[in-house]
Amino acid sequence: MKNIFKIGLLMSMLAMLFTACEPQEFDSGDARESYPPSEEEVTANVSQGSDAYHFEMVSNAGVSGIHLIKWDLGNGSVAEGKEVVAYYPLPGTYDVTLTITTNTGAFTQKVVTQIVQEETDYSIFTSEKFIFLSGGVDDLDGKTWVLDSLAQGHLGVGAPGTVGLGYWSAPPLAKQGVGELYDDEINFSITGFAATLTNNGKSYVKDFIANSPGYSNGYEDDTDYVVDFTPALGSWFIEDRDGKSFLTLSGTSRMFPIFDVDAANGSYEILKLEENLMELVALGGDGNAWHYQFIPKGYVKPSITAEILVTDISATEVNTYEASLTNLDIPAGQAISGVTFDFGDGETLVADSYTDVVSHTYMRAGTFMISAVVSTSIGDLTLSETVTVNANHPDYVPFLLDEMVMYNDFSEVAMAPVVGEDCSVVSMANPERIYPNRSASVAMYSKTDNQWANANMKLPSGYRFDLRSISTFRIMVYGNAGDVVLLKLENTDMGGNAWQTGVELTYTIQNDNTWEVAEYDFSGAATADLSWDAGLAPLMASDVTTDDRYSHDYYDIVRIMLNAGTGEGTHEFYFDELAGPHVEGIKSAQIN
Incomplete structure (x- = not known):
């Protein structure tokens, strides 16, 4: 083994590798003293580290007002701090460049040493992490990863120092259709430690780096930016430090794992790396922790x-x-x-x-x-x-009434909600609080260009209207004289065919803008006319209150329509105090 230290510029790297040191800032000093050192003052001491592949480097710069000391280690990675440890496990010649930046922004940059490595650390080729990431020596074409788009938290952001999910955890397919993000992929090969980002000409990046060199024609899409970008071949490496593992990416153009957050020093902490799963977190350029989750391209995760x-x-x-x-x-x-x-x-x-x-x-x-x-x-x-x-519980007491019950008065009582289907139904102040309706709140119905828009109240699951004793429904109406208010009962179990055995009655508003009681007595009312359909005609009933198929345990929804069958224009009216027969099993309406 032969390690040679020289001062000056030499050859570019043979392969990329990586270092480790926590970023740090130094005494800001007095701005009047914050001048960058001269090139002669930018020097470093380099010594052998713990083994033949690690080197300890210490900056000798002693200038007041230094804000940042940054090392380009010549192996495709960078580090920050006065003292760093560099790792060179492959043969090659590596120039180490030191940049000293003061708190005024002035800086001096210089190649301070050169490492010539003639040895190979073969342990990296048998490392489980290296094999999981790249496929190892048995897969020289490398291994391709994509975002695990169906997983909760495949992207996320959180406070620095966390796993990056505290502020936002992307639900499955959260970025579907955004910048074709889920079509992008990144390949890691053990051959030359090459990293290949495939983005089909466009990448999704954080908004604050959309104007970075190499990016063009950016446009905003779901808070961040899609940019035109052609990535060059990059490099990768994994190194353990301080009990953690880190993946570092670098290249002559920007290199990142599909979504660019401007990761500090191109470094991504490995939270989990398995054959079919990789989780990373990086300190982004915005100071937040950004989370990633990947699976191998083509891998189908087994389902629970x-x-x-x-x-x-x-x-x-x-x-x-x-x-x-x-x-x-x-x-x-x-x-x-x-x-x-x-x-x-x-x-x-x-x-x-x-x-x-x-x-x-x-x-x-x-x-x-x-x-x-x-x-x-x-x-x-x-x-x-x-x-x-098969039978009611012995403690069950049937709730039988000989009078109507209030379903919803939009003020105090709500057995079940009244909602709009293809129309607006909102609770609002009573437009005229006089007899016979002094309620504070009423419902307003409004439809536009829709024939069958309806307000409806559906009973809770398992409950049905009983028409055998009481078969009358009532509502208060307030609108234009001549408008027709239809009330219809249906069985939603029939889905889109519910109308076929429904029963309906109408009421015509008598006076303009006056509260009236609209009453619908279904005694003697027949189901829909199905004579046109030989298959359904036998289902017709001439009186739903006496036909056991319909009189109880059947209808579960009441629909209210204004000028049903008229689809042009806007039609509006107010209604209130929807009431009707008792509902077997519901002892009282729910009081708001």
């Missing part, structure tokens, strides 16, 4: 799989069912963060752990969908199972 297990324990606890997850498969690197069970009757339970067993007791007979939403590291997984409860 599970099933929902529903167990009927009614033999010991009446109408009670247990729910849990079973047949779980959680691949390495993935996790479950929470599970929410929905029992289909309005009751939900959040499990403390995904291994928990939760139970629920049904009070009413019926068929219910039990679902579980499993929150995972790569998105939500939804599972479901249907159960049939």
Whole structure:
């Protein structure tokens, strides 16, 4: 082994490698004394380090007002500080350039030494990190990485010194369509430690570096910038220091892992490096910590799989069912963060752990969908199972009324929300608080160029209107005389065909801008005319209040339309105090 130290300029590097030292600032001094040193004063002491591949370098500059001491180590990496340790594991000749910058911005730059390395540190070729990153000597074409776009936190930002997710953690596909970011890739090859960034001519970069040399025609896209950029072949290296591992990128043009945040000294701390996963964090040019997560190009991450297990324990606890997850498969690197069970009757339970067993007791007979939403590291997984409860619970008291009940008065009572479909429905101040409607708040309906826009109230899952005793619905209306207000009942279980067995009645507003009671009595009302369809005609009912198919346990939504079938122009009116038959199983409206 032969190590030669010379002063002066010589050859450029044979391969890139890397150093380690924490950045630091020095005494700002008095600005009147802050003059850069002369070239003669810019010198450094270089000595052998802990082994044949490490060298200790100390700046001899002793000038007041020094703000920054920066080293270009000739191996493709830079370091900051008065004392640094440089690593040269491959043969080559390396010029070391020292730059002294004062607090006024003046600087002096000089090649202070030259390292000639004739030895090879072969341990890097068997290092697990080097192999995971590049494929090692068995893959001389290198290994290509892309952003793990389906993972939470594949990009992120946080406070300096953190993993870079505290301020923002990108949800899956957060940058879909932004600057073709997810099409970019970076290849690492052990041959010459080459780094190749492929960006199809454009790169996504932080806004504060969009005008950097090499970038052109930048335009803003989702807070940062897309720029034209043709990257040159770069270099990479991994080095351990202070108990951490760092990946350093460099090149004759800017070199970065797909998204440029102007990482300090081109250095990225390796948080995790496995065969199919890489997480990095870098100190960006804005002073924040920026997080990255990558997977190999073409790699398909295994998904978390599970099933929902529903167990009927009614033999010991009446109408009670247990729910849990079973047949779980959680691949390495993935996790479950929470599970929410929905029992289909309005009751939900959040499990403390995904291994928990939760139970629920049904009070009413019926068929219910039990679902579980499993929150995972790569998105939500939804599972479901249907159960049939054959009888009401012994403690259940049917809520039978001979009078109408208030569903929603937009002031105090709301059994269920009233929402707009293809129209606006908003709660607002009563335009005229006089009898018969002195309510403080009412609903305003407004549609534009839409025939079937409707305000609707859908009952909670498992509940239906009962038309057998009371079949009358009422609302207060306030609008233009001659406008027609339609009220229709439907069964949403039928999806887009719900209209086919729906039943509807109309009320014509009698006076301009006066509160009136619109009443809809469905006694004797028939379902939609389906005679045109031989297959559906047998489903028609001449009186929905006496036909057991429709009189109860069927309709679950009421729709209100203004001038239905008229699609031109804007149509508006006010309505309030939506009321109708009691709903079996709901004892009272919810009081706001």
